[in-house]
Amino acid sequence: MTVHSGSCLCGTVKFEVQGSFDSFYLCHCQHCQKDTGSAHAANLFSQSAELTWLSGKDAVTSFTLSGTRHNKSFCKLCGSALPSTQLEGVVVVPAGCLDSRISMVPTAHIFTGSKAPWDGDFGDVPEFEGLPE
Template structure:
């Protein structure tokens, strides 16, 4: 499915459009993704056939390549939010799912690096759930 996906950072200074389709959606539990998200896993969409257009704030995008790894993260230098990164000499675009301002068009394909899964991640679906903050 080919479509246009709009996204932005938390502060709204970076805005982007991505025209095309996502080939895969992975939830990565590696230690690097835990560190750079501050969470149990990263949720990233991957595309090799889309066109990324920065609508505003491209000058605020900083990309960090963890030395001696394939781990790459692009983020807003104003608010720190993860934004799309262009990798593999421009052949791959990795889009943090949470950076999209539209519903994600595909379901996750797989969990990756579950051997590094956070010890507190088990049985999360058994916890109480609230629509907002608990009273």
Template sequence: MADHLGSCLCGAVRFEVKGDFDSFYLCHCHHCQKDTGSAHAANLFSHSAKLTWVAGKESVAAFTLPGTRHSKSFCKLCGSALPNTQVEGLLVIPAGCLDTEITMLPTAHIFSSSKAAWDGKAGEVPVFEGLSE
């Protein structure tokens, strides 16, 4: 039985993860901002968990930014972030691609010196349960 299940936005790629996560980082580096199109990336890391592609493995692509260790995996059909195994012995799971609940809290914010200026003000804006009209 899998500890976690996940998928891409279009559902073509599905996977399961067996094992525990070691850490959960919110990374504010410029690479992660560009990579996600947001203020930060939210990734879970494990040195021991095992990834199994349940469906759509042929739709998984990977990109490593030349001259860096920054890499990502994604669905070729919808572009959704997917688990990354580019660094040997390390599984990186984008938190948003999991379909099962994550029970651990983030371990830390990292590269906070690169934090987007508007990110710190997010707590000051109105909150809606759905799309505001």
């Protein structure tokens, strides 16, 4: 069985996800843009995986936007996005909170009708391995 490990930025929350991911979506909806502060959310979904909190479970909180199914679980100390089980029968794992590597590539871009106008092909934008000097 595949086991993935992850944590929050401050290290208070640690977890494992046992099982496989069914899909990996890059969501461009306005809700995901707001709660990530970025162009899109990158979330892995599984209907069969099991989430186990190894430490810091009491530091995990969640927010569901009223009138929607949009939910975000996060560390109440550092604000890092964390896995959620708010959708019945589905574990949703923000890809960036995993410490273990995943070989899965995104399945699809979703809600592209809301795509940020500054999110596009950046072939000519310089790249740096660290902070530019």
